[in-house]
Amino acid sequence: MSFSELVGQTFDHLTPLLLDLVDSQYLNVGYWDKNQMSFVQAQQRLVDLFGRFSKLKKGVEVIDVGFGTGEQDLYFVDHFHCKRILGINPSKFQVEMALKKIRNKKKYTSVIEFQQGDAIDLADRPTKSCNRILALECDHLFEDKNKFFRGAYRILRPKGYLCLASAIPNRNNIYNENIVAEIQREISGESEWKDIDLSKLQEKMTLTLEKQKNSKNLNIQYNQTLDLLQKNGFLIEESKDISTQVLGFFPKIKQRTSLLIKEPFLDHTQNEILLSLLASWLILHYTIKNKLVGFFLIRAKKL
């Protein structure tokens, strides 16, 4: 089984629980720039911001990799009037969910196509066939970022854009054991955690960190990402650090997780998954808060 098939299968299993947690159809971290925002409001704001940042407009032909449940593409049709959107995603479950949303709705079926596939195989598609490639919070999951950039360059038309919204390390070797100890110390006094098995959570964090430490992709730093884009022929037109505005996701996730973890219908496996998710979000939150990782919007232009 290929790397992306494995990731796709993981999302097949995770998606129902993830949607339950965020109580929306989007799977992004959200853009939290106002008080009292709900998950769906913050997530829609990020989709909208990313759409504007990517200069989506009437007539534009888009390839959207890692589209989640497809909700963002409905938004792009409704609000930016794109001419064509091809969504690519390795999760069969998510592709089916997205297809269900557009079935019998001509407004969407005449524009959107959802396919199961891997973003790093873009080079197999017709060259110069689109003018936007979007990757909203997903390229950290790809096996080979360089191959993704290379393929994207090939199939974009001249003056087209590759647009990323991604969490990227600001420096090297950030994933070390100290992080787990720090997080444990931070959360030990907080009452919201009383229903959560903290030693199990610690195990999950250690496991997650180990995986992150050994992942080639997750250790490509911000400057290296820009270099990689440039080496593949792109001009960096704009890059925006929105780390502060994504941090709001965690208090909400914490609230929802501590509610959900008490639900009697959760079986052992779901409980384990929930703890693993919580562990990776804790690490993401900690690393962004301490500026080890940044959350960036990057627009790269094919000349």
Ligand SMILES: C[S@@+](CC[C@H](N)C(=O)[O-])C[C@H]1O[C@@H](n2cnc3c(N)ncnc32)[C@H](O)[C@@H]1O
């Ligand atoms: C964190 S979710 C974000 C989903 C969506 N962009 C959103 O913001 O709601 C990551 C997405 O990336 C997709 N993904 C993972 N690996 C991929 C790959 N190799 N090619 C395309 N999509 C991929 C997952 O299936 C999932 O839909």
